[in-house]
Amino acid sequence: MLEGLDSFEKKSTRNCVFISLVFEKMEYLVLLQNGLVVLLTIAFSWKLITYMWGSLKMEKEPMKVLVTGAAGQIGYAIAPMIARGIMLGPDQPVILHLLDIAPAAEALKGVKMELLDAAFPLLKEVHATTDVTEACKDVNIAIMLGGFPRKEGMERKDMMSKNVPIYKEQASALEEHAASDCKVLVVANPANTNALILKEFAPSIPEKNITCLTRLDHNRALSQIAERLKVYVTDVKNVIIWGNHSSSQYPDANHATVATTNGERPVKELDTNDHWLKNEFINTVQQRGAAIIKARKASSALSAASAACDHMHDWVLGTPKGTWVSMGVYSDGSYEIPKDIIYSFPVKCEKGKWSIVKGLKIDEFSRAKMDATAKDLIDEKEVAHSCLN
Ligand SMILES: NC(=O)C1=CN([C@@H]2O[C@H](COP(=O)(O)OP(=O)(O)OC[C@H]3O[C@@H](n4cnc5c(N)ncnc54)[C@H](O)[C@@H]3O)[C@@H](O)[C@H]2O)C=CC1
Numbered sequence: 026m027l028e029g030l031d032s033f034e035k036k037s038t039r040n041c042v043f044i045s046l047v048f049e050k051m052e053y054l055v056l057l058q059n060g061l062v063v064l065l066t067i068a069f070s071w072k073l074i075t076y077m078w079g080s081l082k083m084e085k086e087p088m089k090v091l092v093t094g095a096a097g098q099i100g101y102a103i104a105p106m107i108a109r110g111i112m113l114g115p116d117q118p119v120i121l122h123l124l125d126i127a128p129a130a131e132a133l134k135g136v137k138m139e140l141l142d143a144a145f146p147l148l149k150e151v152h153a154t155t156d157v158t159e160a161c162k163d164v165n166i167a168i169m170l171g172g173f174p175r176k177e178g179m180e181r182k183d184m185m186s187k188n189v190p191i192y193k194e195q196a197s198a199l200e201e202h203a204a205s206d207c208k209v210l211v212v213a214n215p216a217n218t219n220a221l222i223l224k225e226f227a228p229s230i231p232e233k234n235i236t237c238l239t240r241l242d243h244n245r246a247l248s249q250i251a252e253r254l255k256v257y258v259t260d261v262k263n264v265i266i267w268g269n270h271s272s273s274q275y276p277d278a279n280h281a282t283v284a285t286t287n288g289e290r291p292v293k294e295l296d297t298n299d300h301w302l303k304n305e306f307i308n309t310v311q312q313r314g315a316a317i318i319k320a321r322k323a324s325s326a327l328s329a330a331s332a333a334c335d336h337m338h339d340w341v342l343g344t345p346k347g348t349w350v351s352m353g354v355y356s357d358g359s360y361e362i363p364k365d366i367i368y369s370f371p372v373k374c375e376k377g378k379w380s381i382v383k384g385l386k387i388d389e390f391s392r393a394k395m396d397a398t399a400k401d402l403i404d405e406k407e408v409a410h411s412c413l414n
Pocket residue numbers: 093094095096097098099100124125126129170171172173174175191211212213214216238239241242270324325326329
């Protein structure tokens with residue numbers, strides 16, 4: 026190829042070839058360098074994205090949950106539910122404060138040991154104590170189970186003389202030591218009246234933060250309708266438990282609906298047997314607690330624990346759109362129910378707050394039943410006050 030060229034030309038040509046080879050290599054180098062820059066940028070962006078995602082998913086602060094009567098049967102059922110996130114959600118760490126009385130201290134220790142042995146990822150600490158002050162310290166949620174359960178043949182108000190004084194004492198401990206926005210759920214019977222006593226003796230806890238459990242009755246009503254109409258319980262919604270968690274409660278299916286392939290249909294339209302809704306349905310729900318005591322020789326525990334989780338879950342995290350639930354709350358006079366009693370109403374919850382569902386049509390049959398259960402609560406209030414004198 027270089028034939029015919031003189032030595033100078035040959036040298037220059039060789040140099041040119043050499044230089045062009047160098048340039049060619051340099052182009053490769055630049056390409057390589059650009060490639061490296063792109064790779065580094067991708068790696069850096071990936072790191073940034075995963076870091077930001079990680080900080081978004083950062084663990085929430087644990088919530089402190091008090092369970093009184095924690096060595097009892099509902100306590101034993103509810104503690105693992107709370108520790109598994111069933112009450113406050115699957116991303117909410119919890120610290121459990123378990124309270125019981127001195128004679129139950131050993132059993133309480135056993136509950137704590139089992140909770141630790143279960144290695145629940147959300148359970149950050151367990152404090153088991155018989156000291157009410159220590160138990161109430163900074164708690165955000167209080168589930169009040171402590172007290173005596175009813176036995177066969179008793180009405181729930183028969184436990185008044187034993188349980189009401191406990192609620193007076195524990196009200197003061199909560200008032201002094203709980204977090205200022207602590208949400209309280211009273212389960213121990215008579216639940217509405219114990220909650221009212223707690224409210225009276227803890228005046229600095231906002232009245233909206235003191236509630237009682239009627240969700241068990243609500244769930245029982247949903248399940249009775251589901252059984253009757255042969256549908257899934259998740260298809261039924263918007264039953265109402267009015268009033269007292271006692272045999273005077275009024276389970277009301279007038280506004281309840283069932284999800285069908287043709288949309289939501291009123292229960293009353295699907296079950297045209299008005300007699301069942303006005304008699305057997307109401308009686309079964311009113312007497313379900315007694316029926317369970319008769320069968321088990323002990324009062325409901327797993328369903329009560331589950332309902333307490335449902336109550337607190339919906340209160341903290343909200344009710345689904347278009348759905349209401351029943352909660353025992355301080356009456357504001359809605360539906361002409363007297364004020365100053367804890368009465369079960371239909372409520373919706375949003376952003377940690379409940380509000381009574383307003384404007385539902387009340388027929389004569391319902392009116393009489395709603396008033397009767399309000400009267401039962403007014404009578405209970407009087408007896409409760411006499412227990413404290
Ligand atoms: N509202 C509702 O829907 C329901 C309410 N209940 C009521 O819940 C309550 C608890 O029921 P169970 O767990 O079955 O009873 P349980 O007798 O098994 O447990 C109650 C626990 O409370 C403890 N206790 C007693 N006095 C206490 C105090 N001053 N402070 C702390 N703890 C104390 C007892 O030592 C016992 O461990 C009962 O009053 C029962 O009638 C039960 C089912 C449903």
